[in-house]
Amino acid sequence: MFKTATLEERRRYYREEWSEKDLPKFITDELRMREFGFDHLGHGPNDRYKVFKGKDSLRRFLRYKTPFAAYISVAFYNNPRRRGDWLKSEYVFDVDAKDLPIRSCDCDGVCEICLSEALEIVNNMIDTLEGDLGIKKIHLIYSGRGYHIRILDDEIMDSDSELRSEILKYVAGAEVPKLKYGNISEGSGSSYNFEHFSIPIAYPKVFTKRIKYNIQHLKGNEEIDDINKNLLKDIIKNRDLLDDDQWGIFRSKIGPRRYKNMVTGMARVNLATIDAKVSIDLKRILRLPTSLHSKVSMKCVEVKDREWFDPFKSAVPKFVEERK
Amino acid sequence: MVLLSFINPLSEEGQEIVKEKGDLESVFSSNDELIYIVTHDKRQNIDDDSLIPESYGDLAIKRIQWYIERKNNKDFNNDDYSYLFNEEITEADVISFHLISQAIATKLNPNSREARFFVESQGKIIEERLVKLPEQERKEIVNRILNQLIFQENINWKFLKELVASKKISLTDLVLDEGNIILDKEDFINRFGDKFKDRAPDRMYEIIIGDSIKELILTKMIMQNTENYLQKIREMSSKIEVHPAISELSEKIAQSISELTSKYSGFYGVGGSEGSMKIGKLIKEAFPPCIATTVEGVSSGGRNDAIVLLLTSFVSYARLYPAIFRNEGVDVKVSDIDPNLTITLNEILPLIYEAADNCSPPLFDDQPQEKINITSKLGFGMYENPELDHEGETTWYTPMSCEKIKMHLPQLCRPDKLCAKIGNPLSYYSRAKWLMEKEGKSANSINSNNNSNGDSKNNNNQ
Numbered sequence: 117m118f119k120t121a122t123l124e125e126r127r128r129y130y131r132e133e134w135s136e137k138d139l140p141k142f143i144t145d146e147l148r149m150r151e152f153g154f155d156h157l158g159h160g161p162n163d164r165y166k167v168f169k170g171k172d173s174l175r176r177f178l179r180y181k182t183p184f185a186a187y188i189s190v191a192f193y194n195n196p197r198r199r200g201d202w203l204k205s206e207y208v209f210d211v212d213a214k215d216l217p218i219r220s221c222d223c224d225g226v227c228e229i230c231l232s233e234a235l236e237i238v239n240n241m242i243d244t245l246e247g248d249l250g251i252k253k254i255h256l257i258y259s260g261r262g263y264h265i266r267i268l269d270d271e272i273m274d275s276d277s278e279l280r281s282e283i284l285k286y287v288a289g290a291e292v293p294k295l296k297y298g299n300i301s302e303g304s305g306s307s308y309n310f311e312h313f314s315i316p317i318a319y320p321k322v323f324t325k326r327i328k329y330n331i332q333h334l335k336g337n338e339e340i341d342d343i344n345k346n347l348l349k350d351i352i353k354n355r356d357l358l359d360d361d362q363w364g365i366f367r368s369k370i371g372p373r374r375y376k377n378m379v380t381g382m383a384r385v386n387l388a389t390i391d392a393k394v395s396i397d398l399k400r401i402l403r404l405p406t407s408l409h410s411k412v413s414m415k416c417v418e419v420k421d422r423e424w425f426d427p428f429k430s431a432v433p434k435f436v437e438e439r440k
Numbered sequence: 441m442v443l444l445s446f447i448n449p450l451s452e453e454g455q456e457i458v459k460e461k462g463d464l465e466s467v468f469s470s471n472d473e474l475i476y477i478v479t480h481d482k483r484q485n486i487d488d489d490s491l492i493p494e495s496y497g498d499l500a501i502k503r504i505q506w507y508i509e510r511k512n513n514k515d516f517n518n519d520d521y522s523y524l525f526n527e528e529i530t531e532a533d534v535i536s537f538h539l540i541s542q543a544i545a546t547k548l549n550p551n552s553r554e555a556r557f558f559v560e561s562q563g564k565i566i567e568e569r570l571v572k573l574p575e576q577e578r579k580e581i582v583n584r585i586l587n588q589l590i591f592q593e594n595i596n597w598k599f600l601k602e603l604v605a606s607k608k609i610s611l612t613d614l615v616l617d618e619g620n621i622i623l624d625k626e627d628f629i630n631r632f633g634d635k636f637k638d639r640a641p642d643r644m645y646e647i648i649i650g651d652s653i654k655e656l657i658l659t660k661m662i663m664q665n666t667e668n669y670l671q672k673i674r675e676m677s678s679k680i681e682v683h684p685a686i687s688e689l690s691e692k693i694a695q696s697i698s699e700l701t702s703k704y705s706g707f708y709g710v711g712g713s714e715g716s717m718k719i720g721k722l723i724k725e726a727f728p729p730c731i732a733t734t735v736e737g738v739s740s741g742g743r744n745d746a747i748v749l750l751l752t753s754f755v756s757y758a759r760l761y762p763a764i765f766r767n768e769g770v771d772v773k774v775s776d777i778d779p780n781l782t783i784t785l786n787e788i789l790p791l792i793y794e795a796a797d798n799c800s801p802p803l804f805d806d807q808p809q810e811k812i813n814i815t816s817k818l819g820f821g822m823y824e825n826p827e828l829d830h831e832g833e834t835t836w837y838t839p840m841s842c843e844k845i846k847m848h849l850p851q852l853c854r855p856d857k858l859c860a861k862i863g864n865p866l867s868y869y870s871r872a873k874w875l876m877e878k879e880g881k882s883a884n885s886i887n888s889n890n891n892s893n894g895d896s897k898n899n900n901n902q
Contacts, residue, residue: 184802199755200819219492247617247618248616248617248618248619249597249611249619250596250597250616250618250619250620251619271598271601272598275601275605276605278605278606279601279604279605281844281847282604282605282607282611283604283611284610284847286612288613291610291612293612294612294613297647297648297652298647298650298652308647309510310647315644316632316635316636316637317617317632317635317646317648318613318614318615318616318617318648319611319612319613319614320617341855342862368842387846388846392846392847392848392850393847393849393850395849396847396848
């Protein structure tokens with residue numbers, strides 16, 4: 117696995133294994149309003165602005181061309197051939213295992229460990245999307261080297277990049293929670309200071325959970341802005357305290373000034389965990405679920421049971437099994 | 441009980457007041473009732489006649505003046521405008537609110553600085569009026585207005601998505617559960633009561649939510665509704681003839697704002713503690729890494745945003761008004777500093793166009809329409825070239841923050857040591873210039889090495 121698929125293998129995949137029946141419904145509904153893009157040579161998707169009237173014409177194209185990679189737009193257009201008259205776009209979170217700023221493995225590309233960590237991260241994000249933000253139409257796609265969370269919630273589909281980046285900050289935990297609580301107008305009433313871990317609900321809870329995950333997965337060789345080598349060492353030294361959520365003691369061991377640095381650095385890590393430019397892009401193309409990620413010889417598939425999904429069981433094409 | 445329209449002039453009650461008393465013939469007529477209320481306010485400073493609004497039109501202008509003065513004048517005395525917080529003024533205030541809306545929407549632009557000052561001033565007036573109300577009355581009125589603004593019992597955050605998108609409200613400041621914004625105490629305790637181990641949940645409700653989140657939502661909703669109202673009047677105004685009194689009022693508002701902003705903004709004067717914040721030729725050596733990389737050309741993927749959003753706003757502010765973030769709230773247009781657009785056309789645009797050409801593929805080769813976007817980001821509407829007549833149709837974009845660059849254009853963010861101390865490329869530029877001057881390189885000597893096309897003599901503000 118993780119070897120580039122040959123032309124012959126791609127042919128076998130699209131002619132013998134690929135079936136239009138596997139295309140998720142959220143993709144086939146309104147198929148003709150989406151832009152398709154293809155990479156035929158492995159140099160990036162340069163065959164774009166393609167449109168298919170239905171599943172049949174898509175099937176014929178894939179069988180005949182057996183592309184290196186196939187993509188579909190998150191956007192819906194009245195005129196997808198020219199990307200004209202934009203109507204709405206899915207809202208996407210792209211978490212690529214090979215780009216995770218904190219991961220336990222030492223692999224160069226992706227491996228079982230980082231892929232399962234990427235799944236844990238997207239599962240946490242989906243919990244926040246559903247639990248806090250009440251978003252329901254969520255699809256999770258294994259992309260070959262990571263995961264795409266694809267949201268088709270009507271009220272977010274027509275929103276602009278600004279709203280998307282605000283949601284992203286919340287879901288990723290990319291903003292340090294406010295410290296001060298109290299009246300909005302200056303000079304009236306009193307205000308209180310609370311660290312994020314003292315508030316076990318809402319955004320502070322999301323943030324606390326994200327950075328706890330980060331801290332528990334640190335290896336010690338990470339380079340993180342605002343967190344120097346000594347601080348990183350002390351975080352790791354004291355991280356066992358977080359197993360029982362003893363944040364107050366943990367903070368006192370780190371020291372208040374350095375704790376502030378840690379929190380700022382961790383907010384950046386949280387942002388870097390997601391490819392944010394994919395989330396705010398209204399005209400992006402993403403790998404077509406069911407298509408082959410030829411670079412790693414894995415299938416891009418919809419994840420039905422996100423707690424138990426195993427890409428090595430569900431996303432391995434037949435030709436890979438036969439390679440052995 | 442104070443009238444609802446004291447806080448929300450857009451309420452039905454407010455509309456009724458305008459219907460009954462909003463006579464356009466008397467916009468600038470002396471109004472004895474108004475003068476009486478103002479001069480009999482216990483705190484009001486009445487030594488100076490110019491402080492007393494004599495007509496609805498006058499009150500309209502003073503509302504915005506209050507906001508700018510309050511924000512910028514170090515010796516600001518609230519007693520000069522005490523009447524604004526006297527509930528007896530409600531009717532006159534509602535009428536003046538609707539007059540300003542008409543004046544700005546019909547004669548100016550919804551994106552103009554006048555519109556922004558008006559909307560911001562409205563937000564600030566609400567906040568201060570609420571603070572001055574007795575606690576019980578404040579709670580009651582907030583609940584009553586919120587009930588009018590929000591129809592359902594549980595508000596989904598998506599109901600406020602316009603406010604979130606325009607950053608008036610941050611999602612991270614709200615308490616969200618299953619999509620709902622939790623405002624009610626009982627609801628809060630039901631949902632989260634068992635989450636708090638060391639603290640009493642009702643006490644935590646008071647601290648985390650209490651009245652502050654409700655007031656925040658209320659204030660921001662009224663601000664947003666004011667913006668929408670301006671837009672609505674603008675759409676309707678093309679069909680009706682504008683009353684001369686409204687035209688006169690819009691001129692007076694614009695004039696008053698110009699006078700005040702020039703009084704308080706730094707760009708007319710020179711010097712000050714930060715010498716490097718003065719306007720002057722662009723010093724490329726002081727550009728932050730993200731800008732330096734952009735000038736050299738960006739390859740596809742982020743190319744358009746790097747040129748249109750990042751470089752355009754950076755170069756224009758760096759050249760014309762590097763102190764923008766120091767004078768927050770003092771709004772400027774390009775023509776305030778570059779009245780004939782000489783610098784814009786001869787220095788700023790050539791640099792942006794050159795960077796666009798350096799991109800691979802060159803930006804305008806396959807997307808010539810991006811020139812229009814550049815003009816638009818300078819505030820001159822959707823046209824190929826900036827022209828004074830179109831100024832204000834769009835907003836002069838301030839440079840995006842480092843946080844935003846990291847998100848939109850991560851490939852450009854290659855921070856150096858100086859980056860750690862700043863949050864915006866423009867702040868980097870000002871600091872780098874200051875450091876260069878401190879190290880003995882005067883701005884002039886750097887300028888002489890700098891290859892710039894413009895003629896600084898044309899800039900009468902230098």
